[in-house]
Amino acid sequence: MYSSWCLNSLLSLQLSLLSSSQSVPAPSWDIIDSRPLPPWYDQAKFGIFIHWGVFSVPSFGSEWFWYYWQKEKLKPYVEFMEKNYPPGFTYADFAPMFSASFFNATEWAELLSASGAKYVVLTSKHHEGFTLWGSKYSWNWNAVDLGPHCDLVGELAHAVRNRTKLRFGLYHSLFEWFNPDFLEDAANVFTTNKFPTTKSLPELYEIVNKYQPEILWSDGDGGAPDTYWNSTGFLDWLYNHSPVGKTVVTNDRWGYDTICKHGGYYTCTDRYNPGHLLAHKWENCMSIDRKSWGYRRDAKLSDYLSIEELVKTLVETISCGGNLLMNIGPTHDGRILPIFEERLRQMGQWLKVNGEAIYSTKTWRVQNDTITPGVWYTAGVEKGVVYAIFLTWPKLGMLVLGAPHVTAGETKVTLIGYPERLQWEKFGEQGLLVLLPRVNINQLPCQWAWSLKLSEAT
Secondary structure (H helix, E strand, C coil), rough: CCCCHHHHHHHHHHHHHHHHHHHCCCHHHHHHHHCCCHHHHHCCECCCCCCCCCCHHHCCCCCCHHHHHHHHHHHHHHHHHHHCCCCCCCCHHHHHCCCCCCCHHHHHHHHHCCCCCCCCEEEEEECCEEEHHHHHHHCCEECCCCCCCCCCCHHHHHHHHHHHHEEEEEEECCCCCHHHHHHHHCCCCCCCHHHHHHHHHHHHHHHHHHCCCCCEECCCCCCCCCCHCCCHHHHHHHHCCCCCCCCCCCCCCCCCCCCCCCCCCCCCCCCCCCCCCCCCCEEEEEEEEECCCCCCCCCHHHHHHHHHHHHHHHHHHHHHCCCEEEEEECCCCCCCHHHHHHHHHHHHHHHHHHHHCCCCCCCCCECCCCCCEEEEEEECCCCCEEEEEEECCCCCCCCEEECCCCCCCCCCCEECCCCCEEEEECCCCCEEEECCCCHHHCCCCCCCCCEEEECCCC
């Protein structure tokens, strides 16, 4: 852990480098992209996203509440404010209400661990600019000066690292909707760079040095190119000189021209799920709430994805080489609602049984079955091991797999979590027909999707 003196010295050095960045050429994307992705990330497969901020106070419509209300003046948002708040009420007036009064970092950490996730990513700052730590670059617009009056990032980081084996990560928005310096730079078509050099980049150095996140999830380029944000210059420091240089992973949102092209792993779009194998490591960031990332008081039960839909998304994503980052939105007072808790624990229950078909697996030569829909494949750590994950239990108790090449007398088929070896027979030239256990569904190892382990298959 760095002393405060060391942190201040490092920060001063970094800021001086920023001020002279125009005279020092930034590294090319070819150099930045040549850095190998730390292996832990691909092995982890599953993480939890947490969208939490001042937007959790109005908790209406979306975490983009401020923008939709003040900038776009969308009718539902304007009417919501007119109906529920007095004239002259501003978005800043919500900040003291962001109390986090029920926030318990230890309880959060233990719930996140129970989900079966291997990493967590917290929104340290969303597009509203409010930081969940006491940033010296966000005076009087942070969780220490206002609202909870505590370092929410620090408390969760400490709990996650001391109570679980999860890796801790931070989301950070590059731009801020209504920051005057950013708006001035934008008006100058980003030929000036006051905002990144005095606000956004200093914040990034601050959270990396102070909290040492192993995932840095960048977002919100505001329509500005990566050169405006000095993205390659910052990433060069992050990878080669920061305290997390050896283990940190980053995404692809470092300017409007970088998404799905540059960075440690690709996100491409929100809720990205291509359904086929990609050449580059990618992540499916999605939310349990179909319509929002932040908590919504106006959400209906049908707005939340079912556990069956979530497991299906996880299986498809992993089979196609991605990681799944599944989002929850806590309340303004720091509660994780029962609907989110239930989904997290259900995912954990499923992964406790089927984790060997997910964690540390590789993509196989095909991703889904050629004969039976709803069957997705992963390749095991052991040579010759293939997992076939099927989402629907066949009514007749027989499952046909058209993709695997099997050998009579050598291939062994088991249902993960079920003690007995399964019988199978050749189906066509290369496939097989598996006889599944004839038991009550309550006697099955899990309730929502099932994994066959094929040993000595190709």
